Amino acid sequence: MNIETKYFGSMLVDENKVIHFVKGLPGFQDEKKFVLIDFPDNPLFQILQSTVTAYVAFVVASPYHFREEYTFDLGEQTKEELTIKTADHVKVLSILTLRKPFEKSTINLQAPIIINVDALKAQQIILTDDFSARTPLQTEKARVE
């Protein structure tokens, strides 16, 4: 299907890859369908793009690339809602907030996005652990060699 994207104009995306956020995201409760678009030129990043609203798009990356020691427990409730049975089906992404200058950019470690890549269901969860929604991005790690 064809969708309008925020950064890449009109794009053809695979309907079978649409990720369902049953509850939307905090601040974007009505946005329930997204696709992940690979970021051209830098494989570390993807764009989480709403298939309905062009301007709703987030830059996302694996938090583990920036913080190897990042760990948290997934609640039973989330596992149930996303029908997660094995860890192999789970993909964790964090939303980045890019700022000028780039060194001021941050990554949201407090509210990671949990995706069941098998069932294509996802949720942005809010952790009670002591993580910041505005963790400074180690921007030197954002560049590809």
Place this chain on the structure above:
Amino acid sequence: MLVLTRKVGESVKIGDDIELKVLSIDGEQIKIGIDAPKEIAIHRKEVYLAIEQENSAAADTSLDLLNFLKKE
């Protein structure tokens, strides 16, 4: 907004499944216990608002900022 006065140890029922109990009061701090079905998400309001705000800021990224991510 419905306003009720409660003493320590007393509670409020919301529907059939949710109970809020005042556990203790220490000066300006009130400890509240919440019994609710696990599918009900419970967060301190300021935490939820901060995430909303951060999501909005993140969605506000302009195309020229994205260029930072490109290989140099």
